[in-house]
Amino acid sequence: MATRGSAVLRRRGAALYGELAGDLTDRIQHGEFAPGAKLPPEKELAEAYGVNRLTVRRALSELARSNVIRTEHGVGSFVREASVRHRIDDSHAGLAESMAARGLTVTHELLESSRVWLRDLDADTRSRVPRGWKPPLARFRFRRLLDGPPWSLSTVLMPVGVAPADWDGVNSLTSVLADQGLPVIRAERGFSAAAADDETARWLDIAPGTPVLVVNGINTDHHGVPVMLLQHHTRADRAEYVIRLTEQLEGEE
Template identity: 45%
Template sequence: MSDSVVNRPPGAVLGPVHPIRRVAGMAVWQQLRADIFGRIEGGALSPGDALPSETALAGAYKVNRLTVRRALADLARAGVVRTEHGVGSFVASQPLRHRIDDGQASLLESMARGGHAVRQTVLDARRVDPAVGETGEQHHFPDFPGAVMEYRYIRWVDELPWSVSFAAIPAALAPPSWDGTNSLFAAMSATHGVEVLRDDRCFSAVPANPEDAAWLEVQVGTPLLLLRGTNSNTQGQAVAHIVHRIRGDRAEYAVRVPH
């Protein structure tokens, strides 16, 4: 049987396609997933390229659309492709490596040094007294008693959504009218002369809730990287609690292990 070539929008080069043949021990959708994944890994498709439509893929591989949909959904869960409802599926961008031992207090400064464009939109800024915030956690700063400022904001890196973020800092150290133009910690330093350093970091995985999905342009349930931590000043005093819900397909964190 001759190979098929998928009809698709300009830009994506899928190449010749062999119809899927059933083999023992491997479901048809898994074979399809493996073939598409191999083409992406082999460079036939680049980040941002549009994949052919479900109908075109089904016709070329001689499978039904449900099989195509399952294969693409699994690739999306793995962060290999991203799907925009009503638009189509696209090859996902590769994760950006972010070093958390580079001496910077914020991702904004870290990424800017690497030549990446970072922008932030502040969704909410509120003064909380007593110091129990909307997340239900107590943001306690023993060395800075009193009210706490809480911020919720969205970060984009290279014009792709990166994280839904939260930070709590002592109100005494809060910069006036922080608008996200620079990092919160750079603004704290400029206003109060405090040098902010990364302290502890804890990582885990969580599924995207509906709000996450809307802001981060992913499907509900998509794996996110949950980062929690604190920042301190040069005296070792805690000056910030942070929570970032980060797109798992966008971020790769790295740290050098001391010998």
């Protein structure tokens, strides 16, 4: 690989870091490094291409700016996985159902199934608990994986009376509720950005401080009664949420 890399860079005669970035991009596009794969360390790349580590570092920074790779400080550089579009304007289709229709598999890893009181919740979550919910509440914490890699770290609160007592994460919560005669509707979603804390980063396989998309929401039954309060910390490099607007508002864009 050393001979190949050095020849490529010297033959073209342009800025070395730019040529190195271009060659690595070609190798990624031709499948030599698969999505999610870790690139060789800087030292190994420098030796392979006959350049110094500063040149390698500049090339990797160029690839990161172009969204070809993502870099986790102290860990390494990884080929960026393509983001997956998820429509949320269909009030009935959950992530698992939506992805299954596209041939993708969503799996759930149940991390916690417990009963909590309002005093156990942080102030922000406590302020979003729907009126009329009486504690204790059922709390489920789980990780969703999309075709292998993590998609989100999720927390769901529900009234104990409607929460499935034996949910094990094999099927989605919404599908289990539907099987029990309680189909739910996606009623409200809010989006914000945050930096992943240590625990979130660990479960999502990203570096602490990496930006994540925070989705807060409420699901209701067919009568509009809230039955689920949820929060997803979603990997920003994997997800793109889509809402189709069917009504044109005059004077607005």
